[in-house]
Amino acid sequence: MECNVPTDIVFSFSGLALRGGLKGPHADGWGLALYQGKAVRTFLEPCAAANSPLATFVRENPIKTLLAIAHVRKKTRGRVALENTHPFVRELWGRHMVFAHNGTVRGVRKHPIGRFRPVGDTDSEYAFCVLLHLLERAFPKGYPRSQRALWTKIAELGGRLGRDGTFNFLLGDGRHLFARCATKLSYIIRKAPFRAATLADDDLCVDFSEVTTPTDCVAVIATQPLTRDEVWVQGTPGEMWVFRNGKLQSTLASR
Amino acid sequence: MECNVPTDIVFSFSGLALRGGLKGPHADGWGLALYQGKAVRTFLEPCAAANSPLATFVRENPIKTLLAIAHVRKKTRGRVALENTHPFVRELWGRHMVFAHNGTVRGVRKHPIGRFRPVGDTDSEYAFCVLLHLLERAFPKGYPRSQRALWTKIAELGGRLGRDGTFNFLLGDGRHLFARCATKLSYIIRKAPFRAATLADDDLCVDFSEVTTPTDCVAVIATQPLTRDEVWVQGTPGEMWVFRNGKLQSTLASR
Numbered sequence A, B: 001m002e003c004n005v006p007t008d009i010v011f012s013f014s015g016l017a018l019r020g021g022l023k024g025p026h027a028d029g030w031g032l033a034l035y036q037g038k039a040v041r042t043f044l045e046p047c048a049a050a051n052s053p054l055a056t057f058v059r060e061n062p063i064k065t066l067l068a069i070a071h072v073r074k075k076t077r078g079r080v081a082l083e084n085t086h087p088f089v090r091e092l093w094g095r096h097m098v099f100a101h102n103g104t105v106r107g108v109r110k111h112p113i114g115r116f117r118p119v120g121d122t123d124s125e126y127a128f129c130v131l132l133h134l135l136e137r138a139f140p141k142g143y144p145r146s147q148r149a150l151w152t153k154i155a156e157l158g159g160r161l162g163r164d165g166t167f168n169f170l171l172g173d174g175r176h177l178f179a180r181c182a183t184k185l186s187y188i189i190r191k192a193p194f195r196a197a198t199l200a201d202d203d204l205c206v207d208f209s210e211v212t213t214p215t216d217c218v219a220v221i222a223t224q225p226l227t228r229d230e231v232w233v234q235g236t237p238g239e240m241w242v243f244r245n246g247k248l249q250s251t252l253a254s255r
Helices: A010-019 A053-060 A123-138 A147-162 B010-019 B053-060 B123-138 B147-162
Strands: A002-008 A030-036 A039-045 A064-072 A088-092 A095-102 A168-172 A177-181 A186-191 A196-198 A205-207 A217-222 A239-244 A247-253 B002-008 B030-036 B039-045 B064-072 B088-092 B095-102 B168-172 B177-181 B186-191 B196-198 B205-207 B217-222 B239-244 B247-253
Touching (some): A010 A053, A010 A064, A030 A095, A039 A095, A053 B053, A088 A123, A088 B088, A123 A147, A186 A247, A217 A247, B010 B053, B010 B217, B030 B095, B039 B095, B147 B239, B147 B247, B217 B239, B217 B247
Antiparallel strands (some): A002 A064, A002 A217, A088 A095, A168 A177, A177 A239, A186 A217, A196 A205, B002 B064, B002 B217, B030 B064, B088 B095, B168 B177, B177 B239, B186 B217, B239 B247
16 A cells, blocks of 8 residues: 555455455465555564454554555465565665565576575565665665666566566555566555445445545555455556555556 | 563563553653564554553563563654664574664764664664674674674674763574663573562562473563562673573673
């Protein structure tokens, strides 16, 4: 989720959490990263979200944020463990970078990772280390002044790693949400006039017109649409979206 | 807290949380880091622990761990914000390092930090970056095989930074808990025969004999003793303790 006003992620997280072991097979861990400026807080558990007291707490005690990344894991590589639980966080350029991956990138270990060492043993965290290393090498002086240069580089690196497997990812830098589609990805932007929406996996319904102001823009990105009565935009494999201020800023080729 | 068997930190955290805004002035943020192997989960809030629903949740849903670091903040440098909330986490040598500081190190910014950039603006996080940079420089190949070499280096670096201000700290690497005393620090090791203990700041009492086995060893380190009816060992300024497996492994000069 990426927004122009602080928004809580309760509705979308509720839908995602259901896929974490109840309505979906992604029962091997869950995580939620919530930015406040350049820094992020995470909630992580190496177990199913669907029956997690902590996931329930997060839903019952909403925290507003401009940028959040959530993940439910179905393990392909790497055992069920805290260190293998997405999203992953690392510091780069004095800000927290957050990464969640869907897919398997079998050939990833041939790429250099420089100073970034994985803590766990997933291909996902390794791929994140590759991204960070190559980003730091491309912009050694710090967070690039040219947003466009950053977007283009991330899309290029996504494409390079995407050749080694399935590389759907969400990447946050505290300002942008980057979403690459390898196989499946969709987004929706909610803005005025707001309407009601119902979760795809539950009967939970929210009337967004009651909880928003007319200038709010909230982008939600997910592997599969989280609601059943809204129109989501489907991603094209090999493309990357850039969201900022609750708007799709750019769609870049990422092959 | 550092133990030889997975232990929950509820009792000690309850005492510490009271000092976070109710029985103490440390109301500018709180954090709790819980290791599982090389990886750590954190709970962080830039507000008082004493009346935080999340801090209550952590007490009511105990998570067992071999190594935990908790902190309540009274700000001296840096505004009240997530990025300034202890404990801080960074990856080094493929493991999460965790750091919490008590005091102010005014002269810290003259030291190099290499690749580690602070996300916030506290002297504490900057000092952590200095520690990590100099540790990486001392052991560039990875986590040192010689434990003693690591202990000695951390004590030496603690002493070096301690010349620039007040540098009481707790540092975790997933295996050890390092605790440096600049002005005030105390520890207790609970082991058989276990007895009851009562918090210093509350009437909460736990009979540890009911929740332990005879081989358990649990070291608890705090700025000030957390209980009123146990004997805590007081630290000597300029010394650093090393805990592992619930035992004090070494006391090193750190001047």
